[in-house]
Amino acid sequence: MNLRYGLRAKFALVAGIAVLIAIAAVAALLHRQGSTQREVQSLSRQSMHALASNRVLSHGQGSVAQAADTLVNPLYYFDLDAIGGIVRNQLRQPDVAYAIVFDTEGRVIHDGSPDIANYGQQMTDPFAFEVVSAGELHVQTDDELMDVSMPIRIADQRLGGLRVGYSLASVRADEDRIGATLGQRLAEVGRKHMLWVGTLLAVLAALIAIIALYLQQSVVKPIRRLADAAGQIESGDFSGEIATTDRRDEIGDLVRAFSHMRDSIARHDRDVRRMAYTDSLTGLANRLSFRETLDQRLFENSGSARQLALLFADIDDFKRVNDTIGHDAGDEVLIQFAARMRDVIEQRSGGEGVLARFGGDEFVILLQLPRGGDGDIREAATRLAEALVDELGRPILVHGRHVFLGISIGVTLFPDDAPNASTLMKNGDIAMYQAKVAGKNCFRFYSRAMDQAVERRVRMEQDLRGAWERGELSLAYQPVYRLADNRLIGAEALLRWQHPEHGSVSPSLFIDVAEQSGLIETIGPQVLRAACIDARRWQRDFASGRDLFVSVNVSPRQLRAADLSAQVDAVLRETGLAPQHLHIELTETAVIGDEARVSALLARLRNTGVKVWLDDFGTGFSGLSHLRRVPVDGVKIDRSFIADVLRDPDDLALTTAIIAMAHSLGIHVVAEGVEKEGQYAILRERGCDMAQGFWLGHPMKAQDFMGLLA
Known part of the structure; x- marks a missing residue:
């Protein structure tokens, strides 16, 4: 008994191993990637900064609030010596950059200096506006300073205020020192683990390469061949060979099924093309096929001296057959008419005539003189139209009855009457209508006057x-x-x-x-x-x-x-x-x-x-x-x-x-x-x-x- 080890099982095994290895490698990389160091350092600095800032803030708020209470009486009596003593006492505290007592208008009363050089000057620093307008203990910070201010009051009367600026430089220095130490320690840990992480990655890369090579040979290569064959089929080429295989897995089944499908599509394509380009009743070319042929002929003859003639033919009183004898008889009439027209065209066109049925009782003939042959296309079209009128004017035996019909033909010429297919077909239809008006069972060449008649009718x-x-x-x-x-x-x-x-x-x-x-x-x-x-x-x-x-x-x-x-x-x-x-x-x-x-x-x-x-x-x-x-x-x-x-x-x-x-x-x-x-x-x-x-x-x-x- 042959054990079939299918492609699905192969993929499941290989994928399971690859997933386990990938999980281990990713877990190791996530623990030891460089971004971890940066995140730890950043978090540490943020924590230290928050602790230090809170310490300074807590100390500053308590100190400023106490000093503001002490300054009530000196400021009320405007005792500059007592005020200066309290301000200088604030300046002697750690990390204090400045201490200022100001009035209600924001003018400096004392800054702790012996001569009070800024006395009476308006405070203009970025913190000044909020300091003056604050109604209670107020804190402002930037990258370098923490400004703590407190209004000074007696009952509801505001006498002024005290602001103390605390430098954050020492806090920054502590953060930088601790951060550098932490970075060094993390770098040492990273270097210790880099060697085995690299080894792990190398092993993982080797495994992935082996798996990729295996998949390339056993899966990708055969599927690529099928994709190339599918591209040929899509472009309409069914002649390409599909390599046979004796593999007993799903790829082998796919190759064999694709080969059978290619053959089936080729057969259906031939059937569809025949249906799409052929009139099902008469076996003639249909409108789509004729239009493509006409466009191709016009393209080939553009710029050359070769002429074309288009003959639009419509059976006279055909509806009478359907109405009096039945639609089956009408179909038989169309088949006989098509056969007669085909015989006449083969005899009179020298093999250069194309006959198509546009639907109903309407037929179209494309006539072209043989390449290199002499003659006039108008004369050739006249002879063909006369022959068609004579031949199709003879009775047709249908269901045991002789039916007399006839045909009306409109003839238009390229390039004399029209430069393109659409106008040429329109002119042929107009000429055919004029043949109907002229009494039927005859033919008429298109002329400009016919356009005028149609225009008058439309008007x-x-x-x-x-x-x-x-x-x-x-x-x-x-x-x-x-x-x-x-x-x-x-x-x-x-x-x-x-x-x-x-x-x-x-x-x-x-x-x-x-x-x-x-x-x-x-x-x-x-x-x-x-x-x-x-x-x-x-x-x-x-x-x-x-x-x-x-x-x-x-x-x-x-x-x-x-x-x-x-x-x-x-x-x-x-x-x-x-x-x-x-x-x-x-x-x-x-x-x-x-x-x-x-x-x-x-x-x-x-x-x-x-x-x-x-x-x-x-x-x-x-x-x-x-x-x-x-x-x-x-x-x-x-x-x-x-x-x-x-x-x-x-x-x-x-x-x-x-x-x-x-x-x-x-x-x-x-x-x-x-x-x-x-x-x-x-x-x-x-x-x-x-x-x-x-x-x-x-x-x-x-x-x-x-x-x-x-």
Whole structure:
């Protein structure tokens, strides 16, 4: 059986011996260190000084008090001879340096000298002030003297005083003599013990050196090797070798465990780097990896003539896939799109293209011409963008269904458009947005004008904030007529903006800004309340307005952001408008993607009596299917169908079919954009219920609409 003598036991044994030796050495050093001599001498001097000073003080106080009593009568009768005799008697005492009798003003009456040379002079020494002002026995000292003073009185009358100064020189001399003798004796004792203290220290030093050498070889050296290996691991270098050992103690266990840990960390580091720099769904580089690559390329190309192109690509209508087919299908679309893009880039970029997914349906491509190759980066980017648009415009088979999407691409160039990565990426995003605005499934190069468009949009958003409170926003009302009897039955509330600098702003501009910025969530309820207030005024002030309804458009963001039914109910209660006189209009895009929630919301509205209309009907890709799943009271045929109903048989047939289909489902139909009498006549002939348009009435201010009612 192998006995394992562990490192802990070794350390315990060595540490115990070292502690015992250290305690003995420290105890000896504490008894014999030089500071002990100085402390003993200092304490001795202090004790002797205190004893001597107390002796002098006790003697002085008694002597001065007795002499002061003796001086009462001589001082009262101003007998200078008797006073002088008493003062000279004080001067003859041991250690007395001076004896002075003074009056109440501190002037010298007698100092013991035969001629009294200081007679009548004011005492000016440092002790004089306290001596004169003291009302009883008073003692003052400095390094050389002890001054003892006593006032002289008859009853309550003060005649003067006596002060005697005692020299402390003899006390100092005694202290120095005794201190020197004591120091010599202590030095002799110290020298006797110095030899064996030195021997003890030498032995202790040797033991410590032996212990340190042992620890260095058995503990410190192996741990230092592990520390060096840990430093390499921290810097990302996992290639360093860790020396093997056959030691059967804790150090051996530590070395082996560290080796296993190094291998485990190396594996985890590879996994973490792959996760940190790779998109988990598509396997492409992610935002972090792409940004590092872009920064590196820009650094390498700074000062050179090489150019770069950045292509920001966004899948068109991708949300529609998630909303209609499901998120699993959306993930499959992203995987197929990534594979197609990778194939196109490999074929068109000559191996110099880097593809990354930034998240969602957003991809970014870094394009660089081969080193030493000829060509123009703009032409190369154009060819690549065209190829991507063509390839990704083809249908994708997902879950047995063909999906048609497309891609919008924004292209920006370095160094023409931007000098750094942040600005380059911002410009690419702006260009991609312009591709979306241009109709999607296309590409656009960044230009300075795009920055101006973005700036104008930001300025419009800033101006739109608070526009309602400033009175810049107002409502216009377009009449809605019933075709059967050409009777006015309601009006659609339309938002208008009269900018103080730019005049009238097109609703298609500022409503889109309000929707994307979220301002519509504030403006929408204000529009709803104002329209209900106006409709209630029509009913109250005009006989012809008692049955009129007002229709208000609701944006998709309003449906997503809050409980619209509660909001509508609060406005109706506040304004007093009957629910059946309020029509809510929403577009198909507001319904797509969340039909279950929207259907429940619309059902709650309709249960209160509010009418719900589907606006711009016929323009959506699946508009007809909504009528089976979404509860509505009517549809509004988009003006694009009405415009050509007189000359395009297809539009006429489609409009007729919408009317017939709506009636078969028990819902009403409103035709928008009626601008000619012939359109009105044919819609009436085909059974359309209601119509609005310029031929029937332009949008007008609330006052003008009330004039129409009058």
